Amino acid sequence: MGYRRDEMEQAEAHQAYNRKAMKAIRYMLREQRLVFVLVGIAIATLAFTLFSPSSSIRIQYNSDPLSEMRSSSSSSLAQQSRSRIEEYISMGSVGGRIPLGLKRKGLRVVVTGGAGFVGSHLVDRLMARGDKVIVVDNFFTGSKENVMHHFGNPNFELIRHDVVEPILLEVDHIYHLACPASPVHYKFNPVKTIKTNVVGTLNMLGLAKRVGARFLLTSTSEVYGDPLQHPQVETYWGNVNPIGVRSCYDEGKRTAETLAMDYHRGANVEVRIARIFNTYGPRMCIDDGRVVSNFVAQALRKEPLTVYGDGKQTRSFQFVSDLVEGLMRLMEGEHVGPFNLGNPGEFTMLELAKVVQETIDPNAKIEFRPNTEDDPHKRKPDITKAKELLGWEPKVALRQGLPLMVKDFRQRVFGDQNQEATSSSTE
Secondary structure, X not given: OHHHHXXXXXXXXXXXXXXXXXXXXXXXXXXXXXXXXXXXXXXXXXXXXXXXXXXXXXXXXXXXXXXXXXXXXXXXXXHHHHHHHHHHHHHOOOOOOOOHHHXXXXXXXXXXXXXXXXXXXHHHHHHHOXXXXXXXXXXXXXXXXXXXXXXXXXXXXXXXXXXXXXXXXXXXXXXXXXXXXXXXHHHHOHHHHHHHHHHHHHHHHXXXXXXXXXXXXXXXXXXXXOXXXXXXXXXXXXXXXXXXXXXXXXXXXXXXXXXXXXXXXXHOOOEXXXXXXOEEOOOOOOOOOOHHHHHHHHHXXXXXXXXXXXXXXXXXXXXXXXXXXXXXXXHHOOOOOOEEEOOOOEEEHHHHHHHXXXXXXXXXXXXXXXXXXXXXOOOOEOOHHHHHHHOOOOOOOHHHHHHXXXXXXXXXXXXXXXXXXXXXXXX
């Protein structure tokens, strides 16, 4: 009885399925729905065939260049057709798009001190070309405001960290800029300054060794001390006071260069060394003791421009965009260095004060004060090596770059709401 009941249930289920199938067939045949479905499939297939990139290239090859080559006995025509085929292949797809395999791969880059003056401008350039950038900064002299326009970008990351402590990251390039660079800042805590230069550089070199990253050290023209050779070339060993008030920075950078070269020779770390000369531009720290920022801030505040000594000591001033270009060329190049990166245009402090007067306030007064200890009398880079091996030289003249810095300082000193009133009062 149970067996016969199962057979009856299966028969009923089969009949119900047949009824549903017949209903579906009748629905498709009613009002020519089947015809519309078939027409839709045909249209979709035709559209896919016509607009598919690979099919487009195939049609171009078969209908145009190759047919010309088959139908024409002229060698010149065949050559033209062959060149057109090569052009299509080089394009990779319709519209001249670069094939995915040939697009530049974004690098993973860490910039220590990336929230600082130079570091933030470097970060801007790296982000603009599509790299994934990690900024490591303890904000002693750097500021979040310098990089906050990148917040929310998935390619940007900011880590509050002191390079004196080790850090583990997976990166391709390391730009090591972390260190206070102005006398006011590096003299504030000289022991911390030399630890940053030595221990911090050791930590970042160790990271470069572990992950196989290329390492760029931003050294300084201060490694030449108060030079006895003018202008300074990279082969000059310098004239540095090892126990002076500036030696925490001068000797610290010299030691950092030594460490970099030892890792290069002993551990095969790819190293690049840049010796940076005086640099100016937007985002400089106000009142940081450097002459350009001092003069600009003083002129804006209607204070006397303080010139130390007789004002005849010389410096060379490069705009920050020129420096960033040099650093990136050095990192991407094949030469270790060291390379002088600076503007060979030489100005005395009095000449600089006059340029600031012309730019901001012709009535600004100049005030002389006793010179500071171990202040170099001359500073001018010989950039022959950078010109020949990196194809680099500065492009922005002082009178072109200074107004851009003044605009930035005016906004920060007075605030946006007072900018127009200040501008009218100084003109």
